[in-house]
Amino acid sequence: MDKDGKKPKTYVSTFRLALKPQARPLCVDKKKDDNRTFVGNNKLGVSSATGPPVEFLDPPEQVEVRAGEQARLHCEFRSSSVPVVCCWIYNRDKVVEGGPRMSLRSNRPDPPASQPVISQMTTQSLVLSWTGPSYDGGTAVLGYVVESGLEPQGLYRFRVRAYNSAGISEPSQESEWVNMATAEKKKEERMTYITVTIDTKHKVKDHYNVHEKLGVGKFGQVFRLSHKETGQVCAGKFYRARTSKERAAARKEIELMNCLHHSKLVQCLAAYDTRPEMVMIMEYIAGGELFERIVDDSFEHTEPTSARYMQQILEGMRYVHKQNIVHLDLKPENIVCVDTTGTQIKIIDFGLASKLEDDKPLMVMHGTPEFVAPEVISFEPVGLETDMWSIGVICFILLSGESPFQGNSDPETLALVTAARYEFDQESFEDISDQAKDFISSLLKKDRRCRLSCAEALAHPWMVSFTPLNRRPTKSLNKGKMKRFLAKRKWKKTGKAVLALQRMANLSNRPDSPGSSSEEPSWSQEAEEAIRSLDKQLQSEPRFQQALKDTTLPRGATARLTCLVNGYPQPELKWLHDEKPVCESCRVTMEQNEDGLCSLVVADLEPSDSGIYVCKASNKLGEAMCSAKLKVEM
Template sequence: MNGEGGQKLYVSTFKMHIKSPSRLGTIESRIPLKCPETESRLKSSEPPVFVRPLEDCCVDEGSDIVVRGVLKGSQPVKVMWLHNGEPAHFGKASFDGKEVKFIVRECLPEDAGAYTCLVENSAGKTSCSAAVCIRDFETKYGGLKFPVSSKSVVENGKSSPTCKDELQKFKGSSVSPDSQSPVSSPREVIPKKRANSATGPVLHFENPPQQLEVKVGQSAKLSCCFRGSAPVASCWIRNKEEVVDGPDLWIENTDQSTTLVIAKAEPQHTGRYTVVLKDRKSSAQHTLTLAVIERPEPPASCPVVSLVSESSLVLSWSGPCYDGGSAILGYVVEVKNQGCAEDWIELTDQCKSTSYRVCSGLQPKHEYCFRVRALNAAGVSEPSPVSPAVRMEQKDHKKPEDAILEYTCVKIDSTHKVTDHYILQEKLGMGKFGLVFKLTHKETGHVCAGKFYKGRRAAEREAARREIELMNHLHHPKLVQCLAAYDHKPEMVMVMEFIPGGELFERIVDDNFEHTELASVRYMQQILEGVAYIHQQKIVHLDLKPENIVCVDTDGHSIKIIDFGLASKIDDKTPLKVLHGTPEFVAPEVINYEPVYLATDMWSVGVICYILLSGESPFQGDSDAETLALVTSAQWEFDEESFSDITEEAKSFISSLLVKVPRRRMSCEEALAHPWIAAFDSGDLTSTKSLSKEKMKRFLARQKWKKAGKAMLALKRMTLLSKSDSCASPTSPGEVSLMSPEAQNALQSLERKMQGPPVFTQKLEDQTVTEGSSAHLSCHLTGYPDPEVVWLRGDEPLEESSGVQIEYDEDGCCTLILTQVGKQDSNVYTCRATNDHGETSCSAKLTVPE
């Protein structure tokens, strides 16, 4: 509809559906037929009447729509607004007892159409309608367009007489028995729209794949099947850009599937691919992961030898920096006797962890070197660096309490008490789970630590069982070991390896201990070795902090990681969200109640390293809430004074860990290969200057008075606030609002691709029918936006009536049905289809013989 200055004027086509009195008049239906009081009240009531009806209007897109009218009638009055015959769930309605008003702020083209006010009181009901046009200068809206003469003028938001005439015609197309609006001319015909069945197929994917794994050089076919209403347009997105066909990559589409084909997969093709679908009524998207796998890189470090005896030792190493795109399935351990001419000998190809105990084949006084290969679905890696030669001693000089631990899987003993086998000694500590006591085995005299769980509630018992189960997967020299477990209701006890050295940070502030950056590198390397093994088992610790890093003995530099009470298994298919941790060390994704990853632990490692080198916490606030706020914003910096003697490599190491986005943080393997850590092994790190301990002493003093419960409450409070903010968002839960910006851009592109003029894929055919029978004239129609159709008998448009029915099905089949035809119905019948892109028609002759 063209207005002044080339403006486009659009009005939505609509049908008004006024419910029958039996469905609207719920008040009357509940009143007894013979009730004197009721009859008297009804006689004295005045039915509602519009003394000033709603007025038609034309407004500019982006301005406000205001539809108002004035009522009189007995109170109370119930008011309901409809837009194009459907309840108006948008806009703001008001009624002050006299004036009814409906306001739509900053209107859009789709807000055009008919606005109807339904009014009801105890004495009766009425309605009134007004038509609203919206002038749009750029976009087209898929509604009915009316030609307007060149003399039409629109000024100050009000239509000229010509524009009002068009509005009157549009509004008159809705017929309501109770409406006070004028009725349209009998010559005017409403175009028929395609039916949208509520039970029709909603566009959706059918069992789409979540991931695909192929080897380098193989062909990759990412295929998704779907169901929807034709036509369906699709596109693929990778790295925020739409995938386009090329010689090595192309898209194959059918009516029910779309496939992205990569002729020869390379590692750079690894990543997430999103397919976006669009049909006439809705849209859908699905994301799947392609892994192009190759042989992994070699393990990042040479095997470290520990716990050497006459004929056995323990090897531990770091996993590869790159796993080849596929999970590491295990390791191949090889040995070479330095005193023989033999080549490398394979000890095992079934090692499932980054630690292995060699307990056979080694001879006293012989020297051996070791190396390791990583194994994934694509094959075996090149060997790791070779370990230094180790000489098997004639006798074991280790102290009894340092005897080699036998790694065994612990089963919970439900028939005995812990005191049946151990002597209970002094208390070592306490936590939210319960108490820790020192234990001595009655037969061997071996000293252990007993973690006594409260266990009175089912949830506490389940948490204890879960921790014990996880400990069975954590057999590594840098991790505390579980030796036994007891379940004697209500008491549950986990017997742990006793580590007498105390907390690492307590050791560092001791006046007899020298604290240097070189020593800090060694501590961090051991922490990373332990964390690497944890992550190798797909377990995330979730409570890494200085209190959980302890020294193996009172005079050495070996450490172990303890306390796996908050640890959890990571499942790639089911995101894990948690709400626990210590504010200063917890990662932003935990506070925001977002999925956690293995990288969540790496944030905590970065905080530990920052404190280890400076004695200060990077996120310490005046309160727990302030600390959590600093963590979520990832606001931190290197204090110039505290880091004046720290190398740039160390700062780079920390900076690569304290990154807000988890996927951008260094992995554990990458951290072990970082130049700062690597400098320790190579001997390139020469900084031996003693670091100040005063700030670390203050840090430890502050930690002692902190209450774990207080920190947990602050963490929960921050998360609940975050949740309430997200719940208050006005964004509707529709699918499009959940799509990424690139997916929404793809939808717009698909919308443009689907556009096209109407086309008859099946045309009308001439028919001869006998008088008094029914005639069915059918054709099939495509086009987008959905074409609207008008049927003509000769040159005259047909209206639906008792003898004329028009069906326009969801699949595009359009049928004219004439019941009980007579001789006067012999004529040429035409189906004319129109949409924004054009018009077409097809005709057939109907003959009714005499």
């Protein structure tokens, strides 16, 4: 019994460790009849007395210890000459050097640095995440042992130990208690929702400290905040609210957020309106954009994980649609991860959302070309089905890394959307199931009345096939195209403004539009200012996301030196070979794609092509460079 009179928690581990010396001896005196085991070397290389230069008096023996205990290997030796240096060898690797009375003491690692964090929990499974030990004991951590404690009420608690060749660590801090039988219900119960009343008496800085900028948009800017009393970290959306129209739009978003209390939707926590400033306080979501997380090398990306992301998006949007609200700006940037370790997501940015009214058709002039539905471009009434089209596009990209309607220009993209013209590229969808393609096709219907609703999409066979009880072997999806898609997106940030301007052009050319004429449409001053503002916000100096790599090729082969560079305006490239400019020829070609992928191709390699190649990228804001060595073998 513990000091509180309670029965101690039981933890179960089956880890067992056995240590024994592995190395064969090294010997200065190589007598065939001397089979004693030792590791030694006379630094002088000369024996000053008879007998072997070095011999063991008490050689090390096999040692077995329990997990968590220390192992001590001890031996004594003598030498006929000094000084002597010795070392311990484990699995053919030298461990440490010392003198005649040296003993080797292996250290087990420190315990994991953080308590286990539980995520993605269902009634059948959960994901456990933790941070590794701050010190590995001097040798690599080989793995971890997860221990679980179980209470009679069905409550689970977890802790983790790290182990290396020397032993097993002390346990980490314990996780929070969880009840998997009622996991989803309890999670919803723990969520607390706030109905926000706009504060018109205080300024946001009366209650919050304002920190670094997190992002910018046409509405204004977002900053990280921390509450002065509680320390709670939040995000503050600072609206540009100089005009009555801008203020009305800000108030509209805050009012809509009071209707959207769901775990898959970003939550509004407070709001301030003290002229000329309007601020909405939102929960801070630290995980970053979902697509950015997916391309990380350590992040799993398969068809089942993609299905689970889509399931979460549909669950959140089903709630939104039940409130008769349409988001109208669903795209990868607005799907973010709750934290940096789990796989839970939230939908953000309801700045363009609207509540539908039965007797008042809604027509909009905004959106991002790749993700808007045909009815938006045609300036026809939109509905809940308009979001379902965008969800279909997101799923297409999630599985393939390619955008289904991306053309070479915005007009071409809009034309493909209007015609609902797309195809499942054989290479990109080679490892994707037919059910997944049917799911996408059921959403990308030109007639919005034919698209699946959220409830119908959640019941689609593709969604149902990936449940915790229906697991099957899956293949990791290629992330290369997804990386290129994200790079290209950085060049397309002005898409929303471009579409809005095109809508203005279409409207101004309508026969029934006031002031319409056959002449070229003239943009309003407000539109021109918006496009200039977005252009300025996008500007950044060149930066290499993927550098050149050293390569060795045989004579006569073709070398392709490739790198990925970002920057706006698009950087100009210069290639150097051993500090001399490279010129295009029948053997040498240079490629630069809009998405920042750059290549130098050298065909029919010759020995003189060997050397250091440098790629220099520059725009008006700065310069960057990367280099690699090419070796041509004879």
